Amino acid sequence: MWGILRxxxxxxxxFSASSLxxxxxxxxxxxxxxxxxxxxxxxxALNSAIDExxxxxxxxxxxxxxxxxYQGAYKITKGLLEKYGPERVYDTPITEAGxxxxxxxxxxxxxxxxxxxxxxxxxxxxxxxxxxxxxxSNYMSAGQINVPIVFRGPNGAAAGVxxxxxxxxxxxxxxxxxxxxxxxYSAEDARGLLKAAIRDPDPVVFLENELxxxxxFPISEEALDxxxxxxxxxxxxxxxxxxxxxxxxxKMVGFVLKAAEKLAEEGISAEVINLxxxxxxxxxxxxxxxxxxxxxxxxxxxxxxxxxCAEICASVVEESFSYLDAPVxxxxxxxxxxxxxxNLERLALPQVEDIVRAAKRACYxxx
Amino acid sequence: xxxxxxxxxPLHGSQENRLLLPPIRLAPPPPSFLGSxxxxxxxxxxxxxHAHAARRSPVVGVQEVVKEKKVTNSLLITKEEGLVxxxxxILGRSFEDMCAQMYYRGKMFGFVHLYNGQEAVSTGFxxxxxxxxxxxxxxxxxxxxLSKGVSAxxxxxxxxxxVTGCCRGQGxxxxxxxxxxxxxxxxxxIGEGIPVATGAAFTSKYxxxxxxxxxDDVTVAFFGDGTCNNGQFYxxxxxxxxxxxxxxxxxxxxxxxxxxxxxxxTSDPEIWKKGPAFGMPGVHVDGMDVLKVREVAKExxxxxxxxxxxxxxxxxxxxxxxxxxxDPDELRDAAxxxxxxxxxxxxxxKKYLVENxxxxxxxxxxxxxxxxxxxEEAVEFADASPQPGRSQLLENVFADPKGFGIGPDGRYxxxxxxxxxxxxxx
Numbered sequence: 137m138w139g140i141l142r143x144x145x146x147x148x149x150x151f152s153a154s155s156l157x158x159x160x161x162x163x164x165x166x167x168x169x170x171x172x173x174x175x176x177x178x179x180x181a182l183n184s185a186i187d188e189x190x191x192x193x194x195x196x197x198x199x200x201x202x203x204x205x206y207q208g209a210y211k212i213t214k215g216l217l218e219k220y221g222p223e224r225v226y227d228t229p230i231t232e233a234g235x236x237x238x239x240x241x242x243x244x245x246x247x248x249x250x251x252x253x254x255x256x257x258x259x260x261x262x263x264x265x266x267x268x269x270x271x272x273s274n275y276m277s278a279g280q281i282n283v284p285i286v287f288r289g290p291n292g293a294a295a296g297v298x299x300x301x302x303x304x305x306x307x308x309x310x311x312x313x314x315x316x317x318x319x320x321y322s323a324e325d326a327r328g329l330l331k332a333a334i335r336d337p338d339p340v341v342f343l344e345n346e347l348x349x350x351x352x353f354p355i356s357e358e359a360l361d362x363x364x365x366x367x368x369x370x371x372x373x374x375x376x377x378x379x380x381x382x383x384x385x386x387k388m389v390g391f392v393l394k395a396a397e398k399l400a401e402e403g404i405s406a407e408v409i410n411l412x413x414x415x416x417x418x419x420x421x422x423x424x425x426x427x428x429x430x431x432x433x434x435x436x437x438x439x440x441x442x443x444x445c446a447e448i449c450a451s452v453v454e455e456s457f458s459y460l461d462a463p464v465x466x467x468x469x470x471x472x473x474x475x476x477x478x479n480l481e482r483l484a485l486p487q488v489e490d491i492v493r494a495a496k497r498a499c500y501x502x503x
Numbered sequence: 504x505x506x507x508x509x510x511x512x513p514l515h516g517s518q519e520n521r522l523l524l525p526p527i528r529l530a531p532p533p534p535s536f537l538g539s540x541x542x543x544x545x546x547x548x549x550x551x552x553h554a555h556a557a558r559r560s561p562v563v564g565v566q567e568v569v570k571e572k573k574v575t576n577s578l579l580i581t582k583e584e585g586l587v588x589x590x591x592x593i594l595g596r597s598f599e600d601m602c603a604q605m606y607y608r609g610k611m612f613g614f615v616h617l618y619n620g621q622e623a624v625s626t627g628f629x630x631x632x633x634x635x636x637x638x639x640x641x642x643x644x645x646x647x648x649l650s651k652g653v654s655a656x657x658x659x660x661x662x663x664x665x666v667t668g669c670c671r672g673q674g675x676x677x678x679x680x681x682x683x684x685x686x687x688x689x690x691x692x693i694g695e696g697i698p699v700a701t702g703a704a705f706t707s708k709y710x711x712x713x714x715x716x717x718x719d720d721v722t723v724a725f726f727g728d729g730t731c732n733n734g735q736f737y738x739x740x741x742x743x744x745x746x747x748x749x750x751x752x753x754x755x756x757x758x759x760x761x762x763x764x765x766x767x768x769t770s771d772p773e774i775w776k777k778g779p780a781f782g783m784p785g786v787h788v789d790g791m792d793v794l795k796v797r798e799v800a801k802e803x804x805x806x807x808x809x810x811x812x813x814x815x816x817x818x819x820x821x822x823x824x825x826x827x828x829x830d831p832d833e834l835r836d837a838a839x840x841x842x843x844x845x846x847x848x849x850x851x852x853k854k855y856l857v858e859n860x861x862x863x864x865x866x867x868x869x870x871x872x873x874x875x876x877x878x879e880e881a882v883e884f885a886d887a888s889p890q891p892g893r894s895q896l897l898e899n900v901f902a903d904p905k906g907f908g909i910g911p912d913g914r915y916x917x918x919x920x921x922x923x924x925x926x927x928x929x
Contacts, residue, residue: 194713194714195714197709197713223709223712223713224713228742229738229741229742229745231738231741231742233698233734233735233738234698234701234735234738234739234741234742235698235738235742236698237695237697237698237699237701237702237735237739238698238699238701238702238705238739238742239702240698240699240702241639241687241698241699241700241701241702241703241704241705241706242702242703242705242706242709243702244687244699244702244703245637245687245702245703245706245707246706247706247709264692264695265695265698265699268690268691268692268695269688269690269695269699273680273688274899274900274901274902275673275899275900276670276673276674276678276680276688276689277670277673277674277678277680277682277688277899278670278671278672278673278674278680278898278899279898279899279902280670280680280681280682281680281682281687282901282902284902313900314900314901316901336903337901337902337903338901338902338903
């Protein structure tokens with residue numbers, strides 16, 4: 137099954153009776169009818185992933201601001217201090233450059249740090265270490281020194297937090313060779329990808345989303361197993377379709393799925409791809425999908441210029457040009473620092489209507 | 504230089520260490536700073552390097568050591584140690600001089616930063632370390648790598664950009680890495696190496712306390728006076744003292760950051776003072792005297808190995824050449840350069856060895872000749888080595904052999920049941 141998710145109302149979502157009738161998946165995925173499948177919030181998924189990895193490997197440790205006694209600024213590291221003690225869960229002073237560098241140095245020497253940034257905006261104070269000491273080290277030392285570190289934290293816009301706390305860093309980090317950049321959406325994504333990231337011998341930037349932390353998703357027994365792991369570099373097709381391919385990642389996956397519902401009502405069958413991994417980008421899956429549907433819409437939350445969408449469009453144009461029936465469509469956040477006012481913030485981020493409109497444009501259907 | 508010290512002052516919160524290295528008070532505050540010629544004339548009372556300065560070392564701890572030794576032997580080093588130190592410094596000097604030659608012949612390119620004049624600091628500290636101790640440095644790292652044990656051939660080839668270099672030509676002058684010798688770089692950004700060194704020291708402590716391994720490795724971080732105004736330096740002083748990490752922060756204060764004088768850029772130029780502000784001893788030592796540096800280093804390394812935490816050591820030193828080979832070096836006063844040239848650490852050690860009958864001129868000449876041949880051979884080796892192959896361009900981006908989570912068998916690693924075998928019963 138597609139594992140289609142019904143979430144508690146965040147964007148006023150719920151589904152109309154008409155969509156219930158039309159969509160096949162409603163019965164399977166409507167929460168109240170989900171027989172036997174458990175649910176888990178993204179927060180719990182991340183917490184359990186870190187917990188299991190720390191339990192399995194004593195070299196894994198957590199460091200960051202408020203990760204210990206405060207139980208995590210967003211409660212992701214809840215309970216870890218009590219379980220593993222202050223030698224493995226470090227509350228650091230407010231010194232991003234310093235503690236990120238310490239994490240990188242510890243990784244050089246063989247440990248596996250999980251460094252938390254309270255938000256990825258603060259990672260800009262430490263970006264020198266992420267890129268120059270971590271990403272480039274394996275190359276500069278010709279393979280002698282690898283850096284098995286994970287940098288994780290919330291990325292992208294939250295609600296009303298203003299310009300300096302709302303930037304999406306996917307494009308910045310994904311442009312650097314030597315880094316792996318992951319962006320989970322559901323609880324299963326969060327668990328599987330974080331476990332894979334912690335086990336990975338290279339530096340991984342793990343971009344979560346604050347608004348998704350409280351979201352519940354159904355989760356399979358397989359995903360709850362402590363050996364569960366998802367591949368890095370493979371995208372997931374959340375919903376199959378044949379008319380237009382819509383690619384996205386992180387919080388926007390939810391929006392796109394809603395948009396796909398709306399499009400289905402109008403007879404457009406959209407294929408939704410959850411990228412999961414921004415670097416390496418799963419160009420194979422994207423291109424195979426575009427060759428099937430002939431139309432592409434890419435969606436992201438970050439700034440439009442030089443964004444992830446730009447890279448996907450370029451990749452599709454380079455590799456599948458003759459299969460395209462329409463120009464590629466790109467939906468990104470507005471080209472402005474994030475405003476504070478709630479209505480302006482709504483305008484600055486892609487909404488379901490924007491995605492629907494773009495998909496229709498790609499299918500040459502006017503309003 | 505003349506140093507006198509007032510009564511031992513307790514450092515903030517660290518009175519438990521009797522052999523504490525007290526902050527050195529320069530009394531009265533001099534009109535010019537250290538050997539800098541930027542201010543007025545040098546007071547005539549200031550003593551330059553003296554062959555017997557060893558006995559009048561400013562550091563209290565060392566004086567105690569020397570007093571004990573006076574009973575048997577009043578010298579600070581044995582003959583073997585002296586020859587090792589001499590050879591290491593000669594290697595550093597000859598190597599750097601050869602680098603300059605090769606650069607001007609076009610064999611070396613890009614940024615090359617030479618260490619001439621500062622050899623006493625590198626030799627004084629690194630020759631006390633074991634192979635498993637780590638060293639982290641800046642872009643002026645050729646001599647640190649050599650002292651730590653990386654062969655001259657490997658360093659020279661790396662500078663020529665050949666595949667036989669220590670990083671197969673992928674790092675270059677500013678990025679000397681060696682896992683075998685625990686030389687953890689070589690960083691181009693100043694201040695970048697300090698947190699990395701702190702992390703390596705953190706690992707040493709973690710191994711001892713969490714992994715219960717027998718580990719007393721220390722880390723030595725080398726950086727310059729300009730770095731001491733950078734935020735990362737203070738962040739790491741704080742955390743190293745907070746977590747009591749086995750690290751020694753060594754400031755190679757050569758008074759100049761390219762063309763920016765230390766005095767023009769720093770509100771309080773006495774860097775050793777910044778240690779006690781964070782709860783660790785701050786020591787100032789004459790970095791042109793390898794024996795003094797070695798004594799301070801011994802104390803600092805012992806402290807770190809015992810688990811007593813970090814030390815900040817400021818070494819007054821000087822670089823005889825410009826910041827890099829592209830630096831015209833116009834801003835430094837000729838008088839200042841001459842003053843420090845007279846305090847050349849190699850000449851000083853030679854004088855010490857000969858005057859104290861530890862070695863004859865002939866023996867020292869033999870060492871110099873041997874090193875000359877070694878460096879020449881390194882150049883020939885580097886010349887003869889091939890450049891990296893084209894396929895090397897895309898290698899080593901990731902530790903994953905094929906990158907992207909794909910294992911050697913071509914399948915995704917996480918699909919391989921063996922990959923997750925290590926997961927314990929949770």
